Amino acid sequence: MVRQLEIPAGVVINRSDGADRPIREACRELDLPVLMTIPFDREIAAIQNRGGLIAREFEGWRSRFAALFREASALGEPA
Amino acid sequence: MIRLAVVSGKGGTGKTVVTAAFAALNGNAQALADCDVEAANLEFLVSARWARASPFAGAETASIDPEKCWGCGRCAELCRFDAITVGDDAVAVCEPRDCEGCGLCERVCPSGAVSLQPRISGTVLRSATEFGPLSHARLRPGSGNSGLLVQTVKDQAVKHPGSAELLLIDGPPGIGFPLISTIGGVDAVVVVAEPSRSGLHDLRRVIGVCQPFGPRIFAVINRWDLDPMIGAEIEAECAARGVPVLGRIPFDPAVLETVRRGRPVTGTGSPAARALVGCWERLGTELGLACSPRSMTAG
Numbered sequence: 001m002v003r004q005l006e007i008p009a010g011v012v013i014n015r016s017d018g019a020d021r022p023i024r025e026a027c028r029e030l031d032l033p034v035l036m037t038i039p040f041d042r043e044i045a046a047i048q049n050r051g052g053l054i055a056r057e058f059e060g061w062r063s064r065f066a067a068l069f070r071e072a073s074a075l076g077e078p079a
Numbered sequence: 080m081i082r083l084a085v086v087s088g089k090g091g092t093g094k095t096v097v098t099a100a101f102a103a104l105n106g107n108a109q110a111l112a113d114c115d116v117e118a119a120n121l122e123f124l125v126s127a128r129w130a131r132a133s134p135f136a137g138a139e140t141a142s143i144d145p146e147k148c149w150g151c152g153r154c155a156e157l158c159r160f161d162a163i164t165v166g167d168d169a170v171a172v173c174e175p176r177d178c179e180g181c182g183l184c185e186r187v188c189p190s191g192a193v194s195l196q197p198r199i200s201g202t203v204l205r206s207a208t209e210f211g212p213l214s215h216a217r218l219r220p221g222s223g224n225s226g227l228l229v230q231t232v233k234d235q236a237v238k239h240p241g242s243a244e245l246l247l248i249d250g251p252p253g254i255g256f257p258l259i260s261t262i263g264g265v266d267a268v269v270v271v272a273e274p275s276r277s278g279l280h281d282l283r284r285v286i287g288v289c290q291p292f293g294p295r296i297f298a299v300i301n302r303w304d305l306d307p308m309i310g311a312e313i314e315a316e317c318a319a320r321g322v323p324v325l326g327r328i329p330f331d332p333a334v335l336e337t338v339r340r341g342r343p344v345t346g347t348g349s350p351a352a353r354a355l356v357g358c359w360e361r362l363g364t365e366l367g368l369a370c371s372p373r374s375m376t377a378g
Contacts, residue, residue: 001220051276
């Protein structure tokens with residue numbers, strides 16, 4: 001779909017329990033960069049479930065999301 | 080035949096896992112339908128073997144005969160979707176991706192070069208599974224008409240029911256056209272909810288869409304122990320709306336494990352599997368299905 005529309009794309013793997021090799025291999029085959037991996041974590045789930053933002057409430061994730069935003073914004077630019 | 084659809088307002092709450100579990104637990108003859116045509120994946124949990132595929136044409140798209148086209152550009156000028164361009168060879172060409180099939184170009188073409196042709200936007204499939212025949216589909220990425228494709232999948236399942244006493248439908252998330260197509264004519268709906276703010280919000284919306292259609296509505300709370308407080312709010316919401324909660328399924332790593340292996344979770348005897356057996360027994364009683372669940376260790 002994104003290829004049809006010629007939109008630059010990357011992947012965020014969510015709720016990862018570490019066993020995501022098949023996904024990473026598929027992304028490599030499709031030439032899609034994996035920009036972030038969010039682990040399955042009860043604390044993350046709890047924050048999300050009550051309507052919070054992990055970027056605001058969970059140590060370390062603010063800078064990770066800022067980096068994700070930078071990388072995603074740069075996807076369309078020539079390397 | 081009792082028609083039962085498993086739906087959710089929010090995506091990712093576990094509809095397909097619940098559907099596959101019910102399919103494995105139901106001891107009666109059944110037919111399966113995957114009406115989540117935009118992301119169909121029930122087939123991966125029920126060991127489907129594709130038996131028959133037929134093209135699905137949901138809409139029409141303009142086709143321009145280069146032999147007849149004068150290159151006047153009238154169609155390109157009037158197409159409000161900018162789907163038509165006139166090339167250097169003075170022949171109009173329609174880009175199907177952008178065409179909405181409105182037919183204006185056909186009407187204004189002075190040379191009769193334009194005709195509307197069926198657009199193949201997916202594939203309707205019939206498969207054999209260990210739990211009964213499965214009707215499902217593949218929607219082409221970017222194609223519309225998913226509501227019509229849902230109807231086609233459902234019609235196919237009902238047309239070849241065999242001796243099925245139950246039609247078990249894996250529904251789409253959301254509250255739009257695919258959902259409405261899915262729940263039209265069903266006897267019962269099971270809403271799979273998760274204990275989150277968005278889960279509660281989407282549960283309200285999906286119940287609101289289902290109620291006017293008149294099916295019996297039940298709920299299952301999945302991964303309820305991730306937030307028992309919101310879980311309790313969801314139960315209160317269900318009680319207030321007269322929606323019986325069939326059970327609470329705990330978060331259980333065995334679910335992910337069995338999904339990876341392409342199996343229903345019910346074979347494991349894990350906490351989620353035991354909860355699903357409870358949900359199924361309650362549902363079977365409510366719907367008057369002869370309830371003799373298959374053995375927990377089956378499959």
